[in-house]
Amino acid sequence: xxxxxxxxxxxxxxxxxxxxxxxxxxxxxxxxxxxxxxxxxxxxxxxxxxxxxxxxxxxxxxxxxxxxxxxxxxxxxxxxxxxxxxxxxxxxxxxxxxxxxxxxxxxxxxxxxxxxxxxxxxxxxxxxxxxxxxxxxxxxxxxxxxxxxxxxxxxxxxxxxxxxxxxxxxxxxxxxxxxxxxxxxxxxxxxxxxxxxxxxxxxxxxxxxxxxxxxxxxxxxxxxxxxxxxxxxxxxxxxxxxxxxxxxxxxxxxxxxxxxxxxxxxxxxxxx
Amino acid sequence: xxxxxxxxxxxxxxxxxxxxxxxxxxxxxxxxxxxxxxxxxxxxxxxxxxxxxxxxxxxxxxxxxxxxxxxxxxxxxxxxxxxxxxxxxxxxxxxxxxxxxxxxxxxxxxxxxxxxxxxxxxxxxxxxxxxxxxxxxxxxxxxxxxxxxxxxxxxxxxxxxxxxxxxxxxxxxxxxxxxxxxxxxxxxxxxxxxxxxxxxxxxxxxxxxxxxxxxxxxxxxxxxxxxxxxxxxxxxxxxxxxxxxxxxxxxxxxxxxxxxxxxxxxxx
Numbered sequence: 001x002x003x004x005x006x007x008x009x010x011x012x013x014x015x016x017x018x019x020x021x022x023x024x025x026x027x028x029x030x031x032x033x034x035x036x037x038x039x040x041x042x043x044x045x046x047x048x049x050x051x052x053x054x055x056x057x058x059x060x061x062x063x064x065x066x067x068x069x070x071x072x073x074x075x076x077x078x079x080x081x082x083x084x085x086x087x088x089x090x091x092x093x094x095x096x097x098x099x100x101x102x103x104x105x106x107x108x109x110x111x112x113x114x115x116x117x118x119x120x121x122x123x124x125x126x127x128x129x130x131x132x133x134x135x136x137x138x139x140x141x142x143x144x145x146x147x148x149x150x151x152x153x154x155x156x157x158x159x160x161x162x163x164x165x166x167x168x169x170x171x172x173x174x175x176x177x178x179x180x181x182x183x184x185x186x187x188x189x190x191x192x193x194x195x196x197x198x199x200x201x202x203x204x205x206x207x208x209x210x211x212x213x214x215x216x217x218x219x220x221x222x223x224x225x226x227x228x229x230x231x232x233x234x235x236x237x238x239x240x241x242x243x244x245x246x247x248x249x250x251x252x253x254x255x256x257x258x259x260x261x262x263x264x265x266x267x268x269x270x271x272x
Numbered sequence: 273x274x275x276x277x278x279x280x281x282x283x284x285x286x287x288x289x290x291x292x293x294x295x296x297x298x299x300x301x302x303x304x305x306x307x308x309x310x311x312x313x314x315x316x317x318x319x320x321x322x323x324x325x326x327x328x329x330x331x332x333x334x335x336x337x338x339x340x341x342x343x344x345x346x347x348x349x350x351x352x353x354x355x356x357x358x359x360x361x362x363x364x365x366x367x368x369x370x371x372x373x374x375x376x377x378x379x380x381x382x383x384x385x386x387x388x389x390x391x392x393x394x395x396x397x398x399x400x401x402x403x404x405x406x407x408x409x410x411x412x413x414x415x416x417x418x419x420x421x422x423x424x425x426x427x428x429x430x431x432x433x434x435x436x437x438x439x440x441x442x443x444x445x446x447x448x449x450x451x452x453x454x455x456x457x458x459x460x461x462x463x464x465x466x467x468x469x470x471x472x473x474x475x476x477x478x479x480x481x482x483x484x485x486x487x488x489x490x491x492x493x494x495x496x497x498x499x500x501x502x503x504x505x506x507x508x509x510x511x512x513x514x515x516x517x518x519x520x521x522x523x524x525x526x527x528x529x530x531x532x533x534x535x536x537x538x539x540x
Contacts, residue, residue: 062435063435064431064434064435089435091431091432091435093428093431093432094428095428097426097428097429097432099429099446099447099450100532101450101453101529101532102450110432110436110446111436113446114433114436114437114438114442114446115436115437142532144532
């Protein structure tokens with residue numbers, strides 16, 4: 001990793017999940033104890049069927065959910081909502097989650113406004129963020145005037161405007177058509193390498209996981225747990241051509257088999 | 273037809289022209305029936321006679337209109353301010369809402385005609401007592417709509433505010449109030465009409481004459497004297513007041529919500 005400062009003092013891992021689990025008061029075991037370490041600069045995908053606890057895990061990293069047991073550390077410090085105010089962490093939701101009454105620029109400026117950043121500085125940063133996602137011409141438009149893909153770009157611009165180190169994305173492109181999704185996936189990889197981000201990305205698409213990730217964390221449902229971790233050792237930048245290579249198919253097949261095995265085990269466990 | 277006159281195809285023009293045509297047909301039929309069947313004016317006055325009465329009796333009717341308008345507008349203002357304050361109390365805490373909401377419903381389901389005599393006895397000032405009656409009628413839609421609006425917040429957006437450590441005040445100003453506005457304006461639209469109904473009902477019950485008499489009193493008096501044309505003229509003024517209130521609220525809603533809300537853009 002290029003950001004390690006020599007072997008003597010390695011950078012602390014961006015995320016450490018230590019036996020974190022989630023049981024709801026009604027007894028539902030959303031997530032069995034999970035151990036996972038994510039290094040700075042990684043692009044990790046949490047892949048699994050619905051109900052496997054991948055969104056739960058992501059929300060615990062964000063501090064939106066408390067683990068019922070275990071610990072989560074960000075750069076060796078316990079996760080709490082303060083992490084967001086230090087502007088190291090940004091969250092992108094499944095839907096664009098924009099304020100319909102505010103313009104595109106107003107939406108992107110929101111985290112800066114909430115943090116009390118002065119207007120002139122905020123304006124310049126908003127303009128930069130919008131240019132980054134190619135929406136500088138739409139700064140004054142209202143969200144409803146934009147397509148679903150463009151709204152998602154606004155959401156990404158809003159997350160990048162705080163210059164985060166860690167980007168948490170909860171199935172961000174799940175509701176988009178496939179062509180738009182491929183486009184945004186490619187753009188996201190560009191931003192990831194340009195901004196040297198650490199990304200944790202939740203998806204249920206095997207192809208998206210292989211295309212994007214340095215590492216795929218496979219999860220299974222009932223109860224939610226991690227079943228396998230697969231490194232995608234393919235060079236970046238990855239383009240659409242990567243998706244038609246034999247390596248891509250091999251990884252996809254490997255994930256597919258792993259997913260099938262996991263769901264068979266789960267259904268057997270449910271039967272017994 | 274609309275091919276020859278392109279401006280007729282515009283929805284804005286149609287919204288005025290079409291109801292206007294219906295009005296012309298109805299009024300013509302009314303006038304024709306009254307004249308044709310030779311109906312006496314103490315049963316059904318012709319629209320022409322009604323308009324004539326409106327002008328000849330304008331001194332009495334005009335001042336009555338002002339009185340009714342005053343009560344309606346005051347009651348509407350009181351209901352809006354009180355309703356919004358009560359909703360803010362309701363959304364602070366679920367227990368408060370649970371404890372108090374049944375009483376808001378009680379207020380709504382008790383017919384104002386039944387309560388009005390009490391209020392008129394208790395409150396000495398006749399205008400104040402009628403304003404209280406009318407605002408009680410207009411209050412509930414503001415409370416229920418604004419409370420619903422303040423609670424109808426996108427949960428992800430709320431999480432986003434929480435993650436960014438928004439203060440209670442920031443969340444209120446930047447999230448809760450804007451989210452509630454469409455609901456609030458829906459409540460305003462209903463309440464403006466109810467305030468007028470409440471004002472007329474209160475006037476009926478109060479039955480005050482003299483200089484402070486409103487349109488309802490004019491209708492009562494005209495009824496006693498079988499002055500049916502004047503009754504019709506007063507009725508027309510009440511209806512026009514209601515329409516004017518509705519139009520004013522629609523305009524206000526459009527001004528406040530602009531282009532962002534679906535209810536304001538879908539039909540244009």
